[in-house]
Amino acid sequence: MEKSKLFTLNEDRSLYPEHDENGKPIVDLSSHKFLKIWQGPQHPGVTGNMSLELTVSGDEIVESKTHVGYLHRGFEKLMERRKYIQCFPTCIRMCVAEPDPNEYVLSNAIEELSGIEVPEMAKWLRTLVLEMARLQVLLRGVPGQAGTFALGLGYQWGNYLRDLILDSFEELTGGRVYHMYILPGGVRGLLPDGFKKRMEDKLKLIDEFMIKIDKLIFQNVVFESRARGLGYIPKEWVDVYGVYGPAARAAGVMRDVRKTNPYLKYSELDFEPYTTTDSDVFARTEVRYNDLKMTVDLIRQIMAKMPEKGDIKAETPNVMHWKIPKGETYSKCESSRGEYGMYMVSDGSDKPRRVNLKGPSYTHANALLDRLLINANIADTAAIMVSLATCPPEIER
Amino acid sequence: MDIKKLLTPLTAWGNITKDPVTIKDPLNERPGADRYRGFHRNDVEVCIGCGTCEEICENEAIDMVAIAETKDGDSGLRPMIDYGRCCWCALCVDVCTTNSLSMSNEYTWVTTDPEDFRFVPGVDKKDWDKGDKGWKKPENYEFYSIKRVHMEELSPEERNGSFIEMMKGYSKEQAEKEADRCVECGICTATCPAHMGIPEYIKAIRNDDLEEGLRILYDTNPLPEICGRICTHKCESVCSMGHKGDPISIRWLKRYIADQNPSEKYKKILEVENLQPKDKKVAIIGSGPSGLSAAHYLALMGYQVKIFEKLEKAGGMMRYGIPEYRLPYDQIDKDINYILSLGVEIEYNVNIGTDISLEQLGKDYDAVFSGTGLQLGRSTGIEGSDNEHVYYSTDLLRKIAQGEEIEVAESIVVIGGGNVAMDITRSLARLQKEKYGKIQIITTSLEKEENMPADREEVVEAREEGCVINPGWAPKSIEIKDGIPTGLHVVKCNSLFDGEGRFNPQCDLDVKEFWPGTMIVQSIGQGMDISYITEEMREKLEFGPRGRVQTDEYFQTSLKWLFMGGDIIQGPDVIHGIANGHMAAVGIDRMLNPEK
Numbered sequence: 001m002e003k004s005k006l007f008t009l010n011e012d013r014s015l016y017p018e019h020d021e022n023g024k025p026i027v028d029l030s031s032h033k034f035l036k037i038w039q040g041p042q043h044p045g046v047t048g049n050m051s052l053e054l055t056v057s058g059d060e061i062v063e064s065k066t067h068v069g070y071l072h073r074g075f076e077k078l079m080e081r082r083k084y085i086q087c088f089p090t091c092i093r094m095c096v097a098e099p100d101p102n103e104y105v106l107s108n109a110i111e112e113l114s115g116i117e118v119p120e121m122a123k124w125l126r127t128l129v130l131e132m133a134r135l136q137v138l139l140r141g142v143p144g145q146a147g148t149f150a151l152g153l154g155y156q157w158g159n160y161l162r163d164l165i166l167d168s169f170e171e172l173t174g175g176r177v178y179h180m181y182i183l184p185g186g187v188r189g190l191l192p193d194g195f196k197k198r199m200e201d202k203l204k205l206i207d208e209f210m211i212k213i214d215k216l217i218f219q220n221v222v223f224e225s226r227a228r229g230l231g232y233i234p235k236e237w238v239d240v241y242g243v244y245g246p247a248a249r250a251a252g253v254m255r256d257v258r259k260t261n262p263y264l265k266y267s268e269l270d271f272e273p274y275t276t277t278d279s280d281v282f283a284r285t286e287v288r289y290n291d292l293k294m295t296v297d298l299i300r301q302i303m304a305k306m307p308e309k310g311d312i313k314a315e316t317p318n319v320m321h322w323k324i325p326k327g328e329t330y331s332k333c334e335s336s337r338g339e340y341g342m343y344m345v346s347d348g349s350d351k352p353r354r355v356n357l358k359g360p361s362y363t364h365a366n367a368l369l370d371r372l373l374i375n376a377n378i379a380d381t382a383a384i385m386v387s388l389a390t391c392p393p394e395i396e397r
Numbered sequence: 398m399d400i401k402k403l404l405t406p407l408t409a410w411g412n413i414t415k416d417p418v419t420i421k422d423p424l425n426e427r428p429g430a431d432r433y434r435g436f437h438r439n440d441v442e443v444c445i446g447c448g449t450c451e452e453i454c455e456n457e458a459i460d461m462v463a464i465a466e467t468k469d470g471d472s473g474l475r476p477m478i479d480y481g482r483c484c485w486c487a488l489c490v491d492v493c494t495t496n497s498l499s500m501s502n503e504y505t506w507v508t509t510d511p512e513d514f515r516f517v518p519g520v521d522k523k524d525w526d527k528g529d530k531g532w533k534k535p536e537n538y539e540f541y542s543i544k545r546v547h548m549e550e551l552s553p554e555e556r557n558g559s560f561i562e563m564m565k566g567y568s569k570e571q572a573e574k575e576a577d578r579c580v581e582c583g584i585c586t587a588t589c590p591a592h593m594g595i596p597e598y599i600k601a602i603r604n605d606d607l608e609e610g611l612r613i614l615y616d617t618n619p620l621p622e623i624c625g626r627i628c629t630h631k632c633e634s635v636c637s638m639g640h641k642g643d644p645i646s647i648r649w650l651k652r653y654i655a656d657q658n659p660s661e662k663y664k665k666i667l668e669v670e671n672l673q674p675k676d677k678k679v680a681i682i683g684s685g686p687s688g689l690s691a692a693h694y695l696a697l698m699g700y701q702v703k704i705f706e707k708l709e710k711a712g713g714m715m716r717y718g719i720p721e722y723r724l725p726y727d728q729i730d731k732d733i734n735y736i737l738s739l740g741v742e743i744e745y746n747v748n749i750g751t752d753i754s755l756e757q758l759g760k761d762y763d764a765v766f767s768g769t770g771l772q773l774g775r776s777t778g779i780e781g782s783d784n785e786h787v788y789y790s791t792d793l794l795r796k797i798a799q800g801e802e803i804e805v806a807e808s809i810v811v812i813g814g815g816n817v818a819m820d821i822t823r824s825l826a827r828l829q830k831e832k833y834g835k836i837q838i839i840t841t842s843l844e845k846e847e848n849m850p851a852d853r854e855e856v857v858e859a860r861e862e863g864c865v866i867n868p869g870w871a872p873k874s875i876e877i878k879d880g881i882p883t884g885l886h887v888v889k890c891n892s893l894f895d896g897e898g899r900f901n902p903q904c905d906l907d908v909k910e911f912w913p914g915t916m917i918v919q920s921i922g923q924g925m926d927i928s929y930i931t932e933e934m935r936e937k938l939e940f941g942p943r944g945r946v947q948t949d950e951y952f953q954t955s956l957k958w959l960f961m962g963g964d965i966i967q968g969p970d971v972i973h974g975i976a977n978g979h980m981a982a983v984g985i986d987r988m989l990n991p992e993k
Contacts, residue, residue: 085540086455089486153409160418167430174432174500174532180486188491189432189535212409219405311537318541318577319492320452321603 017062025063025374027055034062039381041070050365050392052385056378064373066366072396079355084110085319087352088183091342094357095394096177100133101335102357103182105342108263109331110184113324113346114317121310122186127265128302129172129181130333131295136165137336138292139206141389145285146217148383149226154216161209164202171195184322186313196303203296210293218286227282231372231384235279241371242363245338246287247388251279257334269301281387288389291336323350337361337389359394366395429502434485434532436503437478439519441465443497446472447582447637450489450498458482459489464520469588470635480514487532492540494580494637500532501525543642546575548649553861558830560721563858564626564649569605572653576602578638579645585632590967591976593617595632595647602650608666610654615667618651618975619693619736620686620715622728625652627719629816629852629970655731663735672739675699677989680762682749682929685713686971687768687963689736690978691985696739698986703742703762705749709799711737713770714964715971717795718817720824726798750929759958764985766952768963768974771923777812781875782919786882790821790920797824805832806916810885812872813920814842819855821920826864836863839912843890843902845869867912871904875917884913925965951984952977960984 017025017034027034040051049070055063075094079087091106092099104126111118118126139162143154166176171192173181181188217223233243238253248255256273258266274290276283316322326348332341338360345354365388372384420426429435441464451459458479467473476489476498490498498518503525508514519526549565556563567575581596589595594613601610614621628648636644664670679695681688684706692702710716712729737743749755749767758765774789776782786806790813796803805828811818822840829836840859842849846868849856856866870887877883889908895901927946930938939947939955945966948954952962962977964970 082455083453085453085488089455089484089488151406170430170433172432174430174434174487175485178484178486180434186538188538192431215405215408217406219402221399221402222406224402312535313538315542316540318580320449320541320580321577321600 017057025055027063033057037378039378040067050390050395052369052373052381054373054378054381059378061373061376061378061381064370066369068366068392068395070396071393074397076355076357076397079352081351083319083350084184084322084324084352087355089178089180091355091357092178092180093393094397095335095340095359095391097391098133098137098335098337099178100129100182101333101340102342103180104130104333105331105340105357106344106355107182107184108333109329109342109344110324111314112329112331113327113344114322115325116185116314116316118186118314119311121190121307122312122314123264124302124306125187125191125312126182127269128299128306129169129179129187130264131298131302132165132169133179134336135206135292135295135299136162136169138288138295139165139209141336141386142285142289142292143213143217145227145281145288145383145386146220146223148386149223151217151220151223154213157209157212161202161206164205168195168199168202171198183313184319185316186311188312190309190312199299199303203299206292206296210289210296213289218289224282226380227285227383228278228280230281230380231284231376231387233279233368233372235277237368237371241368242360243338243368244360244364245334245336245389246291247284247338247360247364249273249275250277250283250287252277255338257332257339261332263333265302265305268305269298271298271301281383284387288336321350323348324352335359337364337391357394357397359391360389361391361394364388365390365392429504429531431502431530432532433500433502433504433530434487435501436480436506436523436525437476437489437518438499438501438526438531439476439517440497441475441519443495443640444475444519445470445495445497445584445637445640446474447494447580447584448472448474448476449492449494449580449582449637450476452580453488453492454483455486455488456482456484458484462517464517467587469631470584472582472584472587475517475520477515477517481511490532491534491538492580493534494582495640496534499534501528502530503528539641541580541638542574542578543638545578545643545646546571548646553858553863556722556827556858557836557862558827560824560827562626562725563722566656567646567649567653572602572650573605575646576600576650580637582637584635584637585645585647588635589632589976590973591617591979593632593651598654599645599647599650602654607654607657608662611658611663611666612668614651614654617979618972619690620732620971620975621651621655622732623686623715623724624971624975625649625655626728627715627724628972631972660731660735664738669697669739672697673699674701674740675989677701677763678703678761679985680705680758680765682755682758682765682767683707683713683769683963684711684733684743685768685770685963686715686974687770687978687981688713688766689733690975691766691768691960691962691982692741692978693736693739694979694982695985696736696741698982700985700989701742702740703744705747705753705758706743706745707748709745711743711745713768714772717798718791718820720794720797720820722823722827723820748929755929755931755934755959759956762958763989764958764960766960766962766978766981766985767929768961768965768978769925769927769929770964770974771925771969773924773926774919775922775924777872777919777921779872779874781877781882782917784875784877784880784882784917786915787875787917787919790817790918791923793821793918794824797828803828804916805829806914807833808837808914809839809916809918810912810914811838811840811918811920812842812885813840813918813922814844814849814851814868815920815922816851816855817923818842818920819851819859821918822864822866823855823859823862825916825918826859826862830863839865839867839914841866841870841872841885841887841912842868843871843893845890848893870910871902873909876911881915882917883915884911885917886911923964923969927965949984950980951987952981953984953988957988 041049051067173179324346343356347353461474464475598613633644871890873886963974
């Protein structure tokens, strides 16, 4: 006896829209074959507000359009009205989850334009803080990928460990989330006594966590079956769509500023970013899992190699009326999401003429996501979005 | 389906027997880290209300509010923080010029009134005021340079035996670097007797707009070359930068602006080429700082101004009381010639009181300003001080300036610890070196080293040049042999003032010394000579303490046509004189132009 099917899969592909000569689907809503639904602006898995306008047929997405504008605070414009030193507490808000690359690219741009050489000790501390920032993001980001498939357990573990790293940030910088530590000319403090020991204890916990996460997520048939083949980014798209960081490395393209354009102390550290070629959600999660492992290793290397004492700040002009020589520069670093850069133009006054932040989310969450979501299942939207490490505040500066 | 991958995730159940990692009562069990950027603290006794915290705050979360009494070096304002705006960046702490501002490691605060979240740390008492944990400015970390840019000077060997100016002046780079240190708090402006726009002209240096700088200087001070060299710089003593490091070299920066602007361009830069003349006449007695200042501002207003000077050159004590190595004569001339170029007349070698009476001036002119200064030396009154080889520093300095020959002795003792005492000591040392090839001069003061009224650098430089400065001794008597002094007897001076703050030196008569010297110079202050004021006029004038004529805020005496200012009213220093002269010019204009 044939069992009655609860759900039937309609094999009639004529339900799906035809495409015009530009490749855009021809969607006639009045035909009742399609439905428009909005995902967002609040939804799980994204730090910040962003909305996806999905056109679906059944549970399959036929068209997606990213809408931003829910948290536009005009930081780039605000900075044009602020002294350079005042930009420093402003810029961090451009990516809340990982504020330190903001601090670094801003400070580095100012230093480059005014020809200031940062002391060695400060360079080591900056490298350490940038890796700690990556660590705290990935501790949540890697298990968070499974969270998009409703496996929230790893996320809870990761969040606990992230809190321990935030404790370290608090010890070192005085702040848990907004660290405001890397400032033009150097950094704001040496390591507190016993910092390295406490950090090492936390890294050991993270080592154990990595094994548990591997079992929970990568040795998980549900995760594997849902993530494999999902959100595939062909290698050719990497340049066309501006794909950076882990997403590019999952597609077999080596993109890591730490390796391709070493800054701070990265040239003195021994590491090899992980690459693979599957280029789906599973591969991207795998790359970020390996990034997390590498970050733990890098923090150990940095703590072993960095000097105990030294100058933390170069002598700078008086910050109250610090005029930066006329010029422009692009300063970049590798954030957990990929290349993170700031273009700064100075007209020779004490305020920047233009600041433009370029983070990977801008291309990832707009053009690329629109393209990737076509033919995806509604239930997989969050997984694809999170695998691209979308950070909406970074899109709306 | 891979059965292994179906079962492996279930190993997570192993956690079920483990203790939870969460903290049950985080508010009580978990204080903020030692560096935590929590609620603000402010040591209001150390805070000077410079407002730099308010200036750097990008969120405009800080307002300076009046709390303490305004006094020199303290605006009386204190920061009020609005926690509705604060982003806890702690830039205010890092930039604080006195290190009074810090943050606690407290981060929880519950109150029902939103207004509570605007408070003045240190004034509005809070629980976290006492602790010492929380964010403080890190060591070896500054937002500005706290070290002064050194001005090059002649070496002691080069200085000896020469009256060439010892300070070489700032180069462009040096001046701009020094100007960069200013935080524009304006505490200097409040303290300067002339209220010069100091942050503004320092800003002009930073912008390399020295013409604008000169205009700002002349707004309040028509003697910038002079003040740029010898001002008593009260501004620097209160400079907010001086709390953590060296105060800004405000005086040298003023000199830099004046030095860099050539005198022939002054009239064009200062836009005084088309002054509108008035038909009223003002007479000025004495061409010292107050007289010149009054003349300058009156001339700008269009009055016909005439100065009556007793000596053969203008400048008063600036020329005849300050040695050339500190203030070269050509620089005095630069300032004075500009003032004269505005149409100010000057008559030399006229003694008011003998050549022309003051009453006559009052009749001939619409108003008279008198700034005759303190030119008389004061005697110690000790035994032997009436000997002809016992001199007053004022007389000697004047003679040196006039180029007169002085009988410089091989060994000299100077009594006095102020700047004038240092001036005469160093001048005589130069003459000794010239005449005898060596220096043998001892200078003493009642005050101990740390309380000497002279500028510190004067004492240091005098010693570098080979003079002996021996503070903390009281002159007892001058030993005279055959009508010539042989030296000074001194006893140890332990304290100067009694418990009530009255001048009452206490000496230890058992600790005594004898310093040989065939020339003794007294430099313990100056007195005024206002003998030109007749008895008849004295009855109409009001006199205050120390025989000073009483004036109103515009330095107008009770004789309406007579204004008096400078050292005889307030002083003694150049900048007070300049301020008095300026104010008197305003007062004269108010009197002569009442409808304005």
